[in-house]
Amino acid sequence: MADTYTDIGFAKLDLSRKERTGLPETIFCAGKTKEQLVEILRTFQKKNCAVLGTRCSQEQADFVVSNGLAVEYDVTSKVLTLGEPLPNVGGKVAVCCAGTADLPVAEEAAKTLEFFGSEVSRHYDVGIAGLHRLLSKIEDIRQNDVIIAVAGMEGALASVVAGLVSSPVIAVPTSVGYGASLGGLSALLAMLNSCAEGVSVVNIDNGFGAAVQAFRILKLKGKNND
Numbered sequence: 001m002a003d004t005y006t007d008i009g010f011a012k013l014d015l016s017r018k019e020r021t022g023l024p025e026t027i028f029c030a031g032k033t034k035e036q037l038v039e040i041l042r043t044f045q046k047k048n049c050a051v052l053g054t055r056c057s058q059e060q061a062d063f064v065v066s067n068g069l070a071v072e073y074d075v076t077s078k079v080l081t082l083g084e085p086l087p088n089v090g091g092k093v094a095v096c097c098a099g100t101a102d103l104p105v106a107e108e109a110a111k112t113l114e115f116f117g118s119e120v121s122r123h124y125d126v127g128i129a130g131l132h133r134l135l136s137k138i139e140d141i142r143q144n145d146v147i148i149a150v151a152g153m154e155g156a157l158a159s160v161v162a163g164l165v166s167s168p169v170i171a172v173p174t175s176v177g178y179g180a181s182l183g184g185l186s187a188l189l190a191m192l193n194s195c196a197e198g199v200s201v202v203n204i205d206n207g208f209g210a211a212v213q214a215f216r217i218l219k220l221k222g223k224n225n226d
Contacts, residue, residue: 006043010036013043018050022219023116023212025049029056029080034063041069041082050083052115054108054208077107077207079115086117091218093120093211094144096134096161098127098151101176106150108207109172109214116215128156138164145221146214150207152176155187162196168217170210171201 004015017025025044029037037053037060044051053071061073061080072081093113097106103124110120123141126134134157141147142165150172151157158171171194173187180186184204191201202209 006047008039008043011040013040015047015049023215024083024086025051026208027051027053029053029060029078032060034060038064038067038069041071042067045069045082048083050086050115051081052112053080053082054078054112056080074107074111076104077111078104079108079111081111081115085115088119089117089215089218091118091145091221092143093118093214093218094123094141094147095120096123096126096137096141096147096149096157098129098153098157099125099176102150102152102174105172105174105205105207106148109148109150109211110207112208112211113215116211118215118218126157127151127153128160131160134160141165142167146170146217148172148207148210148214150174150210152184152187153178153181155190158191158199158201159194159196162194162199167198169196169199170213171199172207172210173201173204175205 006013014025056078064071095106095110113120123137145167147167147169149158149161149169152174155173162169171191173184173191175184188204
């Protein structure tokens with residue numbers, strides 16, 4: 001397998017990532033100029049490479065569209081995609097979030113998974129401050145192969161969910177909460193200290209990272225079932 005890239009001066013674009021990892025190239029759009037993003041996407045389009053963009057602003061997305069690139073953009077998740085989604089990998093992921101304020105991170109995970117060819121079920125506003133909301137959905141959640149639990153404040157959702165299901169749980173702390181939440185650090189530490197089994201934790205607000213981990217679990221499950 002030959003590792004290939006294209007040098008466009010300000011960036012070296014990885015053209016063989018999908019061949020190596022099974023996933024398309026992902027662009028972290030934040031911090032890039034509109035012009036840089038257009039040149040990156042145009043280069044990938046010429047190479048017939050599907051691309052996912054995360055943390056893309058509305059201004060960046062509008063500029064990309066105005067330059068004639070056929071992209072899809074979701075304002076809540078700030079996810080931008082170019083090209084067709086991957087074929088369905090099999091299996092299903094439940095994306096759960098505690099409150100509406102966690103939606104951007106939850107949707108980053110969900111939109112990423114859907115572009116990667118995964119089936120997603122969404123269970124939003126099921127935080128433990130109203131435990132009956134979660135319990136009313138728990139049977140549906142249990143039907144999934146992987147569960148992503150997104151929460152800020154004290155980050156308790158992941159522990160509660162993990163104590164009720166047999167599937168692996170990926171916890172995503174968010175930077176949602178009052179002063180002592182420390183920008184998501186409190187939720188991060190709470191999730192790392194969970195006494196519930198089967199919880200893994202990604203970094204604060206990293207819906208994308210949770211999606212990649214969930215996708216790889218699904219791929220392994222598919223291989224083991226072959």
